[in-house]
Amino acid sequence: MSRLNDANEVLAKEIIGRYPKARSATIPLLHVAQQQNGYITNEAIAHIAELVGATSAEVLGTCTFYEMFKMQPVGKYLINICTTMSCALLGAEQLVQHAEQHLGIKAGGTTPDGLFTLERAECQAACTEAPCLQANYRYRYRVTPAQLDQFLDDLADGRLDAEIPPHGVVARVRQSIPVDRGVGAVAPDEVHEAPAWMSLGEKS
Amino acid sequence: MTDTKSGTEPEAAVPVDPNVVSVTLNGRAIEAQKGELVIAAAQRHGVYIPRFCYHERMSSVGMCRMCICEVDTGRGPQLTPTCMVAVAPNMVIDTESEMTKNVQQGILELLLANHPLDCPVCDKGGECPLQDQAFSHGPGESRYIEEKRHFEKPIPISDLVYLDRERCILCDRCTRFADEVAGDALISFTSRGNETHITTFPDEPFSSYFSGNTVQICPVGALTAKPYRFKARPWDLAQQESTCTTCSVGCRIVIDSSRDEVLRYMGVDSEPVNHGWLCDRGRFNFESTKSADRVLQPLVREHDELHEVSWNEALAAAASIIEEAKAAGGAAGVAVIGGARGTNEDAYAWARLAHEVIGTPNVYSQMGDGLPADLLRLDRATIDETASATTIVLLAPDLKEELPVLYLRLREAAEKKRSRIIEFTPKQTGLTRHAWRSISYEPGSQVAAVNEALADAEIAAQLAKGDVVVVFGRANLAETITASVQALHRLLAAAPGTKLLPAFRRGNSVGALQVGLRPGAGGLDTRGVLQAAADGKIDCLVLVGADPLADFPDTELARRGLAGARRTIAVDTFLTGSSARADVVLPACAFGEKDGTTTNLEGRVSNVVRQVSPAGNTRPDWMIASGLATALGSDLGYANVGEITLDIAINVPGFDHVTSAALAASADGVLSGTPTAIWPVTLLEGTAPERNSYDLRLVISRTLYDQAVGTATSPSLAHLPRGSAVHLHPLDLARVGTADGVEVKVRSARATIVLPVVADASVVRGTAWLPWNNPGPNPGELIDCFAAVNDVRIENL
Amino acid sequence: MSSYTWAPGFIDDGDRPQIVTSRFQYEDGHTLERYLATGGYAGLKAALARTPVQVHDEVKAATVLGRGGAGFPAGTKWGLTPVEVWPRYLVVNGDESEPGTYKDRLLMERDPHQLIEGCLIACYAAGLSQCFLYIRGEMALAQERVATALNDAYAAGYIGRNILGSKFSVDVVLHWGAGAYVVGEETALIESLEGNRGMPRLKPPFFPAAIGLYGKPTIVNNVETLANLPWLLTHSAAEYTAIGTATSPGTRMVAVSGHVKRPGVFEIVNGTTTFRDLLYGAEFCQGIRDGNELKAFVPGGGSAPWFLPDQLDLPFEAKLVGAAGSMLGSGAVMVMDETTDIPTAAHTLTRFYAHESCGKCVPCREGGTWLERIMERLADGRGTESDLAQLLEIGQTICPGPFPHAASERLGLEAAPFPFKMTTICFVGPSAYTSVHSAITLFRSEFEAKLIKRKLIPVSVGATDDGH
């Protein structure tokens, strides 16, 4: 079953509730789907389309625009080696080649055991710590080839399970707005007046 | 709030007309409209700025960048996409500067970089904006030596449209159309950057009723229509403007033909009517004209078989049948039904033949599925007035299914928040999700539904704002019009000054009724004629493009009527269930084969043209009426259509200004009609009986694609009807003990038919909905056309 | 100096004012406890003690320049919303993806409450009814830290209904992206937040402050911009403007990466710190690695035209840098030493922008890719002389007219100042061309050295029919 499961559907509805328009929850819900299945299935897209009131074609259009959403299964660990300027200046290409050799695949490929997918990535906002990489969006900085070997072995042997969850899980902590504290979504078409506090200090 | 003022008040020189803005265009002072886009203002003043993504009927997206010109708003010349920027006072626009030219050449070079340049084998070749603008504004050569983008060659994205992604320049026109105009966002951009392309979702084709428009607005040959692919090159085409008569909206079209064969229709941007759009049924049913099944020769029945004869023989045979009938039972023994599919001239000639030459009052152009003719005397709204009304009340069928381009116009009114829609309906419609209020009712309870709505303070306040238009039509073929007319009367009483747009469906219903195809004094309507025929009181039944077996919503009565009529004469383009039984068949010209005028639902008269020769030995209806009059010893006195148009102007109230000259002067047609604003409609008393709780109330209405002749004989459309089935609300399934997809017996007081069940949340609980005239068992069998409502019971097999 | 492994890079050597990084010294700077213990939410309280108008005036007086790239003063931007159009929204731009830029992530990971407090102050002052905090999708830890901070702040009454018992009520909604650089552009950010493909909208005619999220007035501010507000409210505009210069008050965070001895992120004094200070100063990067020579540097993120050693003495001041042919952008300096292969380095940046094109407008979608293909050829040594000319011509379609570049004594070149004309909707397209143009203009000989060596077949030029 690759629609959202019941628990995730409940979560999806909670997320939708935060936005003035359901459609705004599209990307967060795609993340929920990817977390559930490891990648985005067509069934999940159709389900999300139902939930946010869009057509499946529209959700597909949104989904394929963004790098992080994978329409095919990827490895348990997605290794993104940054190859943009600062990393490139400090040996990113050699690091990619080293990873290719270590894993026995080309960048873009997945190891036969389904453990690793290797990608060249664009700037990861860690430029002072070049060359850097992310494994399922967890950083490793100033990586040497030897450190890379060790890191991949640690991942393969499960030594980093606590720190690095399987592909699809991005943030392990979610926002949850307590019912008694939340204001609720402010709908663009229903509010026509200045918020209450704006009258503070005004002469009446 | 003191701190949110943005800048100071504009202090521009106040022009005399506040809606006029003076700007300089290529050194010349011009006047533009306030809010007008630069690209549009320039075009009105004869300067065509090249463009690909801009389309005047859709929001601007500024994607192609082809329209960039140098525009100075006081900060020096800036490169400005003229499709995105409105004129401003004292703006200086230069569309010919060196920099503008260089940019345009550069953009074209980039557009052509990935384009396959397969113009010689492209349908668009010769009328392609990319090709034309590459010639007029392009660099004249391509230096792109890299590998081009590759995609699988044309893929079908719907039943009617193919997409070639290599030719696509990603202008967003088709996707914007699908989303903004049609409301069917089933095609979308996918991927990003240089990989971007158009796609549909797997297993969800672009099954829009309006898909053909995307082919028309595609600025390259990326979208092609199945019926036209590889058929012709544009320079071979002969073109004329005409009017589509598939339904009563009357969209303006261009008919393209080559070697005396119609090849396609294109929508014309008629401001008051269709804004350039067409529905796919209207666009593609021209194929029907070329069908091998057309009746091409006059036929006369001998020894129970139809034989080809000459026109003289056929007309003589028809005349003698009429004369015999008159001799046997008087003129009233002859009845003429049909005529709403022809031109005004056809209808007028037939009306004169029936009323004057034959002398029968039993004449009617509607087929028991129409509306009271007297509605035409109410204060009528135009389509424009409807689409700009403060409130639009729908007491009508699903306009998306029956009058698709009217649906587009009203959808736009709601989307742009110009109008609020209040809908009363026995089944959710295409406009339900755009309606401010959608009130569903069970057939027979229209008046109660309207009363309840009027008691709602918000609705009452909305109606009290004035400027209300009611769109009134036949939402259910399985009930009489009585309750709906009562509800309309109630509404008009509650909101005085309300105008009416009558949702007649057939192409020229309004014209036919206005020029006289309606009962004379004491005459019968179609239901009356069929009943009389069934009772053996009709000696001669004349069917003018009428097929009661398929169209009359009481199949049993239609069958009995046809069987009871002693002799039958049919004027038709095809041998239908009804005309195949006639004693004489007079073959008629089809659309595109004859000249004349037609009248749409708002009373707008516009021309239809003969673009190709009549097929075989066919004749226009008016000529057949003339010939028949001659055979009957009279003379209608018409040598050509123009004479009838003139005669109509002289004799038909409301048509006095509808002359050939007036029509020639106005491409948008001429409004006819004589509203009286007094309630002239016969208001029948009576309420529908209560529904037995075991029963479901029957709702039968039309779908865009059905087995109508034009659709069934157009190969591209013929397979599109979804098929007969009984649709029930999901919550009713358990109650009646069945499930989606199961075959059940549907039993009415009249008959039982066996159909599959479809669970359908758009159906009102307690009702059963069936599509009219779809492949499969005929729901007309279930209907008693004299009953106020019809109920059915669902039984397991 | 920090030793944490989870967000390294920040360096606070020396004695500089710290407006936004004061809590980076604490390993638990991200917790509500530490935040409160170090004066957290005092700025919010100070704001609530005044009227919204007064708070807005204070921000205007301080001239808090936008730190997202364009450098537009936040107070002025808040004032651009149309009169009496409600509701208005705040969208926080935490999509940090510009090559070389690394600061917003630090602010979110290390001091999320400071950002939240800044959001609240902005909403209070500008009458913004709901706040959406858009965090780049690939920043898992920042998302977790901000989510935790939001949850804690809600529980403690700092966010939500009747904040601290006042009439001020606002929700801060954490939203997360999914990987697309262009979404950092504010109108694309809004499209993305509406659930669409992140393609920029056109402006003019409408700026987000007038027509933004859901068609309503929307303020888009960068993370660092907002992070300045708590300090400003507990201090004053006068104290804020006392730091830096009149046109560039306060501090700003700058990431210096590439071939320096000690790359890192620094909170520097705005307007006065020079590039030489940054690259060579003892409290900053301490010189070029291995004692090499500096060849060139990118002064303001991957979109900025390159500088040469000639420009080292320019301070971090927008007007001066603009006149010198580049821009400060997002506060990212990337340093290339003498060993750098210029065509390859330039190709890396062109590839980035070509890859990140949203595909909406033709010059960027087609032109960017074309530039990238040619640059790849040139970097690989497969290019020809005509490729160089072709690059500049494609550039003329994307950015017609003169394009900014630095002055060079070596080349006898005068600076061409900012800005430039463009045919694209947003700056991604021009950015694909920036490094091409800088590299060819400043280091043409390096390209020429890599061209395919072909034996030229002489062609007679100028021959005409009559034999001349």
Ligand SMILES: Cc1cc2nc3c(=O)[nH]c(=O)nc-3n(C[C@H](O)[C@H](O)[C@H](O)COP(=O)(O)O)c2cc1C
């Ligand atoms: C292509 C492009 C990418 C951008 N990326 C970012 C970004 O990642 N983060 C950011 O804050 N601003 C980014 N900006 C600038 C924003 O459009 C916007 O100016 C900024 O968020 C406004 O905030 P500020 O006024 O506080 O600086 C980008 C602009 C462009 C044109």
Ligand code: SF4
């Ligand atoms: S310049 Fe590039 S990224 Fe920006 S709108 Fe155009 S195509 Fe999209």
Ligand code: FES
């Ligand atoms: S027509 Fe203006 S950008 Fe395409």
